[in-house]
Amino acid sequence: MTEFGKTLTVTETPIPGLLLVDLPVHGDSRGWFKENWQREKMVAAGLPDFGPVQNNISFNDAVGTTRGIHAEPWDKWVSVATGRIFGAWVDLREGATFGTVFTAEIDPSRAILVPRGVGNSYQTLEPDTAYAYLVNDHWSPDAEYSFLNLADETAAIAWPIPLDDVEISAKDLAHPRLAEVTPIGPRKTLVIGASGQLGTALRTELGDVAHIEYATRETFDLGAADLDFARRWRDYGTIINAGAYTAVDLAETPAGRRDAWAANVTGVAALARIATENGLTLVHVSSDYVFDGAQAEPYAESDPVQPLGVYGQTKAAGDAVVATVPRHYIVRTSWVIGEGRNFVRTMASLAERGIAPRVVGDQIGRLTFTADLASAIAHLLAQRPAYGVYNVTGAGEPQSWADVARAVYRLTGHDPAGVSDVTTAEYFAGQAGPVAPRPLNSMLDLSRITATGWTPRDAAISLEEYLATDA
Incomplete structure (x- = not known):
């Protein structure tokens, strides 16, 4: 259930630049309202002014739908409109934190800023879940991604629903293990x-x-x-x-x-x-x-x-x-x-x-x-x-x-x-x-x-x- 009345709070994670954010959600008998991205307030709270240019929405009707792990060449603001998801993030950038893992549940009262080069993946925990993500670059077929297998033994992500019991694309199942991933260099x-x-x-x-x-x-x-x-x-x-x-x-x-x-x-x-x-x-x-x-x-x-x-x-x-x-x-x-x-x-x-x-x-x-x-x-x-x-x-x-x-x-x-x-x-x-x-x-x-x-x-x-x- 969505928690109402949170204070806008930015929390650092073990992955540099990956920021977990509690969002104020205002609700009553009619439903709820939140500011999904409010530049002035969020920059003042400690988020970078990352300049989103595209807003996408993903809808999953079945519990257990699992996507990832994809590292993209842009920064990404992920939040939930309805339902609840389990998120797992793995740092795929070159450097001392390569391979670092962070997991958290995301509902409408929580969002996360995912920096370029950090692999992200999501598992649906409630039916009819929709989540939005803002990115600071337009999608392009020339964009270069990096991928990690959802079942990688080194990352050892504790999925709430076992991967054998969920809906996963064949493409995501074929992603390489961490030892085979080429770290993503800086911009x-x-x-x-x-x-x-x-x-x-x-x-x-x-x-x-x-x-x-x-x-x-x-x-x-x-x-x-x-x-x-x-x-x-x-x-x-x-x-x-x-x-x-x-x-x-x-x-x-x-x-x-x-x-x-x-x-x-x-x-x-x-x-x-x-x-x-x-x-x-x-x-x-x-x-x-x-x-x-x-x-x-x-x-x-x-x-x-x-x-x-x-x-x-x-x-x-x-x-x-x-x-x-x-x-x-x-x-x-x-x-x-x-x-x-x-x-x-x-x-x-x-x-x-x-x-x-x-x-x-x-x-x-x-x-x-x-x-x-x-x-x-x-x-x-x-x-x-x-x-x-x-x-x-x-x-x-x-x-x-x-x-x-x-x-x-x-x-x-x-x-x-x-x-x-x-x-x-x-x-x-x-x-x-x-x-x-x-x-x-x-x-x-x-x-x-x-x-x-x-x-x-x-x-x-x-x-x-x-x-x-x-x-």
Whole structure:
């Protein structure tokens, strides 16, 4: 008999993400009423905002009808409209809890949220039982399932009605034992810009594993008209946008302005739309160029943006678009050093050739090495702190570009006195072609990222290691 008057309560089970929920049911002599899914109340009670898009109803007229065990590629909210069922769930996802079993009875006053990859099965305990399930993806013939035999000896499910006495399909009877089941991997992560400096570091950090997909400009076109259908996006959990237009001076030309807006805003808007519509986490890399560099103290994530040039304007606009995605991390950084041509390698080459360069001394910031930037992104995705903007740079004392150049000379065995300071205005005076305005203060406050448990490395130590490795 349905229990009336329960308090909305969410209970964790031994299977991570499998949540048993007691539902308030209101009844009298006429019958009963319940809110089967009420997003605002249920999210407040601790359920994830899983975004259902399809509602199905299954009716079983005979006691003992048994279905399963099916692991599906979507999240599933299961509740009963009439009658009562015995449910059995087995974790078929790869990891430490693979094979974990949980069972419970479900009637109209109880429901369960079944995460993607957890096998679910149901046995009818009363005649004329109907149960509903909401899923957060549309059914597709291309969807990949996994299955487990109802009689698997390892799971050893204590069915209320013996399987020899119930109605089961021949297909369900033929499912494999647990030892033969291939564990279901996590949702995919797509790394865009995989051939760039940060993309290369992300490949090192995340590894070449089955659920990580790396895309280059040649294999993934952000401007494609069919981008919404370029992937089965519901199979993905995260998009990391490591690509961008970064030619700050060229962005001041008509062609560069067009390309910068296309890559940094229009393309990002397409990713934001896909992430929002499919419940994905979007990781986006921002820049110190969204600030004008006029304030004396380091910039916090909450400081208003005031970009000086076209590049900074496109990055600020892209950030604003990404901020509309419910699940987003904007990683704001500065003075990035990684594989390929960069300031550090240029200074090392000048030192080796005995050249005494004039280097800008009135721009202040900290170097950020791509290995550290990739580490911070992996940390955010693993720990899942509050969504929003996080500053990520190297730690340590602020330096000018001239200070960095002198450190490179010293660390490579050359005289740092060979580096002389010039102002930004002096450096670019008389230069042919467009020059983008630079923020003089690129210091970013790191207190928010450190509060999540990630500790930035001292930029001076990272520089020394980088040069030692690069030698």
